[in-house]
Amino acid sequence: xxxxxxxxxxxxxxxxxxxxxxxxxxxxxxxxxxxxxxxxxxxxxxxxxxxxxxxxxxxxxxxxxxxxxxxxxxxxxxxxxxxxxxxxxxxxxxxxxxxxxxxxxxxxxxxxxxxxxxxxxxxxx
Numbered sequence: 678x679x680x681x682x683x684x685x686x687x688x689x690x691x692x693x694x695x696x697x698x699x700x701x702x703x704x705x706x707x708x709x710x711x712x713x714x715x716x717x718x719x720x721x722x723x724x725x726x727x728x729x730x731x732x733x734x735x736x737x738x739x740x741x742x743x744x745x746x747x748x749x750x751x752x753x754x755x756x757x758x759x760x761x762x763x764x765x766x767x768x769x770x771x772x773x774x775x776x777x778x779x780x781x782x783x784x785x786x787x788x789x790x791x792x793x794x795x796x797x798x799x800x801x802x
Contacts, residue, residue, distance in 0.1 A: 719777045
């Protein structure tokens with residue numbers, strides 16, 4: 678019975694993450710991971726679970742909609758995808774070598790830096 682509840686909790690998290698991902702281009706790191714950590718996951722479990730969930734569905738429908746409106750610069754996207762292939766492997770290996778406490782602190786620092794930039798220096802585009 679617990680696994681059914683977990684699936685429904687996951688659907689809720691995914692729905693919120695999906696809406697925000699489609700709206701702002703975020704989801705995994707900013708929404709899903711903090712919620713999973715709040716539910717008792719370790720930082721590594723939350724990151725791994727988020728990556729597993731995002732593997733296929735997150736981009737497909739969003740890309741179709743943005744492409745329909747000609748709002749994608751595909752050359753940059755291809756370059757970013759190539760970088761992600763190497764970067765996510767390097768990050769996953771590094772995460773396995775760091776403590777969960779350090780990972781949580783580094784993640785919080787990253788979110789604070791991003792928040793600081795967007796609050797104090799918006800581009801207004």
